[in-house]
Amino acid sequence: MYYKTKEKVHGLLHPEIVGDKHWDKIINIFIVTLIVLNVIAVIVETIEPIHKEFKEFFYYFDLVSVIIFTLEYILRVWSSNHEKKYSHPFWGRLKYMISPAALIDLIAFLPFYISRMIGVSIDLREIRILRLLRILRLFRLTAYTHSAQMILNVFRKRKNELGLSFILTIFLIIIASCIMYFIEHRYPSVEESKFTSIPATLWWAVVSLTTTGYGDMYPLTDVGKAVGMIIMLSGVALFALPAGIITAGFIDEFRANRVKKTHRCPNCGEHLNMEELENHHDNR
Numbered sequence: 001m002y003y004k005t006k007e008k009v010h011g012l013l014h015p016e017i018v019g020d021k022h023w024d025k026i027i028n029i030f031i032v033t034l035i036v037l038n039v040i041a042v043i044v045e046t047i048e049p050i051h052k053e054f055k056e057f058f059y060y061f062d063l064v065s066v067i068i069f070t071l072e073y074i075l076r077v078w079s080s081n082h083e084k085k086y087s088h089p090f091w092g093r094l095k096y097m098i099s100p101a102a103l104i105d106l107i108a109f110l111p112f113y114i115s116r117m118i119g120v121s122i123d124l125r126e127i128r129i130l131r132l133l134r135i136l137r138l139f140r141l142t143a144y145t146h147s148a149q150m151i152l153n154v155f156r157k158r159k160n161e162l163g164l165s166f167i168l169t170i171f172l173i174i175i176a177s178c179i180m181y182f183i184e185h186r187y188p189s190v191e192e193s194k195f196t197s198i199p200a201t202l203w204w205a206v207v208s209l210t211t212t213g214y215g216d217m218y219p220l221t222d223v224g225k226a227v228g229m230i231i232m233l234s235g236v237a238l239f240a241l242p243a244g245i246i247t248a249g250f251i252d253e254f255r256a257n258r259v260k261k262t263h264r265c266p267n268c269g270e271h272l273n274m275e276e277l278e279n280h281h282d283n284r
Contacts, residue, residue, distance in 0.1 A: 010079035013072070031072065038065055066109045073105045150257070154249035165241040172238055173209060176231045177201040183224045209235030 012027055045051045045058055077093050080102075086092035096102055155162070177198050184195040194217045195201050204217040208231055219228050 006079045006082055009075050010082040013076055013079065031068075034065060034068060038062075062112070066112045069105070069109045073102075073109070076102065076105065150250075150253050154246060154253055157252075158245050158249040161245045162242055165238070165245065168241075169209075169238055172231075172234060173202065173205045176205040176209065176234075179227055180204065180219065180224060180231075183221060183227060184219050187221050187224075205231070208232050210239060211236060 012023055041058060041061060051058065077097060080086045080096035081089060081092040086096045088095075097106075178201075181195050181198045181201040184201075185193050185197075187193060195204070201217075207214055207217070208228060211232060219225050
């Protein structure tokens, strides 16, 4: 009875485990809805008139949420040793408690208890936004597992290309900052120039390369304006690289999945889906 209950609880809290998919979806949708409502509460609480008028409501809503999250965390820790990698009654559970997913769950409610134990009033409105991290559990729902895995595969397979584009971006930002600083830092004078240092010019470089253009820093010399145009055009091309790499990764992943879902014709070796395979055999 004890082990069956643990197995059932573990299956309900972990949608990737084959079990009662109806109830595990209901539980996860409830938790995700609660997380979203907590995030909305954090946002709305920043409006001071609303916070003053509904302060008591926000407190009890937070209290109920913390109780639910705490109960969920305790059940997760208790049932964690159902998995083989956490099988030890003590060390297995401890290993689970220091896993990234468990730490995110813990951070969601731990500040509430700390503030009560030490008797210090902590504004939890800022800390509570950490619950937003728990919304990642959406990808653990059975319906989204495949899509989430596809995204991870794309980034995993294209990590070298993405890493190189990131390094090139950093390199261009530093070079652009250095060039613009030496062109503009003495104009109209050293005291009046906004390009006071290379670190200060980094802000201009990032804003220009991303074509945001806040207008708080801009070149005044003709040479600076010409260099600025080149840097902006370079930024458009460079920042398009990661998007192209990721798109190519998705195309390759879709093609790979399509091949997996097809069957190889024993006669000609062509990859076809079931309907095409049947028609192919009939035609032959």
